[in-house]
Amino acid sequence: MGIISRGFSGRRRPGEEDLPPGQYLTEGFPVLSAGPTPRVPTAEWEFSVVNEAGEAQRWDWTAFRGLPAVDVTVDLHCVTRWSKLRTAWRGVSLDTLFADVETAADYALVHSYGGYTTNLPLEDLLDGQAWVAFDYEGEDLAPEHGGPARLLVPHLYLWKSAKWVRSITLSHDDVPGFWESAGYHNYGDPWREQRYWDE
Amino acid sequence: MARAAVLGRVTWRVAVVEEVREETATARTLGLRVAGWPGHDAGQHVDVRLTAPDGYTAVRSYSIASAAAGDLVELTVELVPDGEVSPYLTQVVAAGDRFEVRGPLGGWFVWRPGQQEAVQLIAGGSGVVPLMSIVRARATSGSAPARLLYSVRTPQSVFYLPELERREHADTGLEVTLAYTRAAPAGHSRPPGRVDAGLIGAATWPADRQPTCYVCGPTGFVESVAGLLVDAGHDPGRIRTERFGPSGGTS
Amino acid sequence: MSSESPSFLDGNAAAGPLREIFAVDLTAATGQCAGCGNRAVLARARLYARAPGLVVRCTECDGVLLRLVEGPRRTWLDLRGLTFIQVTTGP
Numbered sequence: 164m165g166i167i168s169r170g171f172s173g174r175r176r177p178g179e180e181d182l183p184p185g186q187y188l189t190e191g192f193p194v195l196s197a198g199p200t201p202r203v204p205t206a207e208w209e210f211s212v213v214n215e216a217g218e219a220q221r222w223d224w225t226a227f228r229g230l231p232a233v234d235v236t237v238d239l240h241c242v243t244r245w246s247k248l249r250t251a252w253r254g255v256s257l258d259t260l261f262a263d264v265e266t267a268a269d270y271a272l273v274h275s276y277g278g279y280t281t282n283l284p285l286e287d288l289l290d291g292q293a294w295v296a297f298d299y300e301g302e303d304l305a306p307e308h309g310g311p312a313r314l315l316v317p318h319l320y321l322w323k324s325a326k327w328v329r330s331i332t333l334s335h336d337d338v339p340g341f342w343e344s345a346g347y348h349n350y351g352d353p354w355r356e357q358r359y360w361d362e
Numbered sequence: 363m364a365r366a367a368v369l370g371r372v373t374w375r376v377a378v379v380e381e382v383r384e385e386t387a388t389a390r391t392l393g394l395r396v397a398g399w400p401g402h403d404a405g406q407h408v409d410v411r412l413t414a415p416d417g418y419t420a421v422r423s424y425s426i427a428s429a430a431a432g433d434l435v436e437l438t439v440e441l442v443p444d445g446e447v448s449p450y451l452t453q454v455v456a457a458g459d460r461f462e463v464r465g466p467l468g469g470w471f472v473w474r475p476g477q478q479e480a481v482q483l484i485a486g487g488s489g490v491v492p493l494m495s496i497v498r499a500r501a502t503s504g505s506a507p508a509r510l511l512y513s514v515r516t517p518q519s520v521f522y523l524p525e526l527e528r529r530e531h532a533d534t535g536l537e538v539t540l541a542y543t544r545a546a547p548a549g550h551s552r553p554p555g556r557v558d559a560g561l562i563g564a565a566t567w568p569a570d571r572q573p574t575c576y577v578c579g580p581t582g583f584v585e586s587v588a589g590l591l592v593d594a595g596h597d598p599g600r601i602r603t604e605r606f607g608p609s610g611g612t613s
Numbered sequence: 614m615s616s617e618s619p620s621f622l623d624g625n626a627a628a629g630p631l632r633e634i635f636a637v638d639l640t641a642a643t644g645q646c647a648g649c650g651n652r653a654v655l656a657r658a659r660l661y662a663r664a665p666g667l668v669v670r671c672t673e674c675d676g677v678l679l680r681l682v683e684g685p686r687r688t689w690l691d692l693r694g695l696t697f698i699q700v701t702t703g704p
Binding site: 194197198199241243278 | 688
C-alpha cells in the first residue's frame with residue numbers, strides 16, 4: 164500500500180447504505196468509455212439475438228419499442244469503485260427478448276455498436292435479472308450513457324451492462340469480452356469483489 | 363530516448379511538500395523534494411498518487427512546472443470543480459505533507475537543450491504549466507528563440523505573470539503574448555476572444571521559420587489551435603500536443 | 614461531472630503505467646496499427662482514460678492499439694492492436 168497522505172479521503176462520503184466491498188457512493192453519474200461515443204440513429208438501430216446455430220431474431224427500433232417494457236429501480240456498481248443506488252430505468256426484459264429463442268447454449272457474448280464486447284453466462288441474463296434499457300430517469304437514454312439502448316445487468320459490475328447494445332450471440336464456449344480479456348474477472352460479482360481475473 | 367533507456371524501472375517515490383505558493387485564487391504551486399529524483403526534461407509530467415487511511419487511492423497526472431534542479435520538482439495544480447485530487451492538492455496540502463509521485467514521464471512532449479530550432483509555445487489555461495518548464499529550461503541552457511502565446515479567461519487566471527514579465531526582458535529571445543477569452547485588462551490591444559487565425563498570424567512564428575510547436579491545454583483548445591497552426595502552414599509533424607481533460611487536468 | 618461525451622487525451626498521458634513495465638518510454642515510440650496500417654508516435658494516439666483501464670486508439674481508424682489495466686500489484690497489457698513498436702535505442 165502507498166504512503167498515506169494526511170487528510171485525503173477522496174470523493175467518498177461515509178455510506179449509510181449497504182455497499183459491496185470497496186465501493187463508495189457517488190452523487191453524479193460518471194461517464195466512462197473505452198472509445199468514442201457511437202451515434203446510432205434509431206432509424207438505423209437494430210438489436211438481434213443469435214443462437215449457437217446462427218439463427219437470429221431481430222428487432223428494429225419500432226418493433227423493439229412495441230415490446231412490453233417495465234420500470235425498474237436498480238443499484239449500479241462500477242469496478243472503478245463508484246456505486247449509484249436506486250437508479251430508475253425503463254426497458255425490455257431479456258426474458259421477453261428470449262421468449263422465442265431456442266438454445267441449449269450456456270454462454271452469451273454481448274456486442275455493442277463501436278466494437279465493445281462483454282461475456283456472461285446466459286442464465287445471468289434471464290429470470291428477471293437483465294433488461295435492454297432505453298429510458299433513464301424518465302428521459303430517452305443519452306448517448307454518453309449508452310443510448311439509444313444499453314444492457315442492464317445490475318447484479319454484476321457495470322462493465323457487463325454494455326452500452327450501445329447491438330446483439331447477443333449464444334455459444335457453448337465462453338468467450339472473454341473486451342475487459343475480461345485484459346485482466347478483469349470473467350464473471351464480476353461485486354458482492355464477492357470479483358474485479359480481476361485471478362481473484 | 364537513449365537517456366530513458368539508461369533509467370531503471372520507474373515507479374512510485376515519496377514526495378515531501380517543502381513549499382506551497384499561491385498562483386491564483388484557484389491554483390497553487392507545490393515545491394516537492396523527491397529523494398533520488400533522476401532529473402527531468404522540460405515538458406515531462408508525473409503521476410501523483412494519494413492514499414487514504416483505508417487504502418483507497420486516486421492517481422492523476424500533473425505536468426512539471428520547473429526546470430530540472432536536483433531533487434526538487436515543482437507542480438502547479440489548478441482546482442477542478444468536482445475534482446477528486448485537485449481539491450486536496452490546492453486546499454489541504456501543507457508543507458511537510460507527503461504523497462507519491464511516479465516519473466519523470468513522457469519522452470515526446472519535451473524540449474531538450476540541444477534543440478536549435480525556434481520554439482512556439484501555445485498554452486490554454488493550466489496548459490501553461492509544462493510550457494513554463496520549457497521557458498525555464500531554455501533560459502538556463504538554450505538560446506533557441508521562443509514565443510509563448512498564453513490564452514486565459516481573465517487577468518486573474520494568469521499563472522507566473524511577474525516571472526514571465528521579468529523573463530521577457532531578461533531572457534534572450536523570449537516573447538510572451540497574453541490573450542484573454544472572457545475579460546481583458548483595460549487598454550488591452552485585443553478584445554476578449556478565443557485564439558483565432560488572426561492571433562496566430564500576429565503573435566506566433568510564421569510557418570517558414572519552421573518552429574517546433576508545443577500546444578497544451580484542454581482537449582478542445584488543443585484541437586482548435588493545432589488546426590489553426592496547420593492552416594497557417596505548419597508541418598503537422600512539428601506540432602506536439604498535450605491534451606488535458608475537458609476540465610483542464612486529467613481530472 | 615459534465616454531461617459531455619468523454620473526451621480523449623494524448624497517448625503521452627499513458628506514460629506512467631507503461632513506464633512501470635518497460636525500460637524505455639513507450640509513448641515516444643512509433644507503432645503500426647494492426648487494423649489500418651497507420652504508423653504514428655504513440656504519444657499522438659488517442660487515449661481513453663476514463664474507463665476501467667487505459668485504451669489507446671488509432672487516430673485514423675479508431676482501432677484499439679493497446680489496452681492496459683493496472684490492478685493491485687499487477688498490470689495487464691494487451692498490445693495485439695499494434696503490428697510493431699519501433700523504439701530508438703541509440704543516437
